[in-house]
Structures are given as structure tokens and as C-alpha cells.
């Protein structure tokens with residue numbers, strides 16, 4: 012495995028200006044979408060609260076249902092916040108010229124692929140090769156997910 016380091020070159024390292032601009036646009040667009048989705052969600056939640064003057068007289072069942080709803084909303088917003096962090100990290104890597112390169116072969120990951128999967132770390136070829144080469148490993152890692160404690164204890 013060879014991973015090229017792109018050091019001391021700004022912005023976007025030695026990638027072309029066009030590619031740098033395009034990748035930056037993709038990431039910033041994604042960031043805007045998420046921010047506006049979160050803002051809409053927060054506004055909805057507030058609007059619901061305002062249109063719901065009976066909040067004080069909910070019975071226990073209604074209250075716990077509302078709690079579950081709140082938990083779901085919170086989890087969604089938290090997920091989006093995590094995605095936002097990833098986008099900010101990706102933008103920082105882009106500035107350093109370390110974003111958009113395949114982790115395996117260090118080739119450029121195509122713009123189309125990054126648009127669909129902004130956090131892809133492998134090019135399409137390497138991802139496919141990996142999937143074809145390691146079905147057993149993938150099965151193991153999926154199983155590992157459901158009983159990770161057991162496998163972790165095996166060291």
C-alpha cells in the first residue's frame with residue numbers, strides 16, 4: 012500500500028484548481044443541506060410546542076410517547092451534527108490536499124463518486140476489489156458487530 016502525502020501545498024495540494032473547486036463545492040453544498048435540515052427540524056419542534064398548549068395536561072402514556080419522539084428527533088439531529096463534523100474534517104483535509112484520494116492506491120477518487128459518497132476513502136476499483144476479495148472477512152466483521160464483546164475478549 013502506498014499513500015502519497017501531500018504536504019506543504021495549499022490550497023488543495025497538487026490537485027487541479029478545478030477539482031479542488033468542485034470538491035469544495037460538493038462538500039459545502041452538503042453542509043448547507045444538513046444545516047438547513049437541522050434548522051427546519053428545530054423550527055418544527057418549536058412550532059409543535061407552540062401549537063400544543065395542552066402540554067401541561069398530557070397523561071403518562073402521551074408524555075412517554077412525546078419523550079420517545081423527542082429522543083428520535085434528538086438522535087436525528089445528533090446524527091446530522093456528526094455528519095457536519097465529518098464534512099468540516101473533509102474540508103480541512105481538502106485544504107491540505109489530502110481529500111479525494113484513494114486510501115489504497117492513492118489515485119483520485121472520481122468527483123461523481125464523491126458527490127454520492129462524500130466520505131468515501133477508496134476509489135471505485137479498490138472498493139470493488141476489496142468487496143470481491145474479502146467476502147469472508149466482511150461476514151466476520153458483520154458478525155463481530157452483533158457480538159463484539161465476545162470477539163474483543165478473544166483479543
Ligand SMILES: [Zn+2]
Pocket residue numbers: 113114115116117118133134135136137138
Ligand atoms: Zn484505489
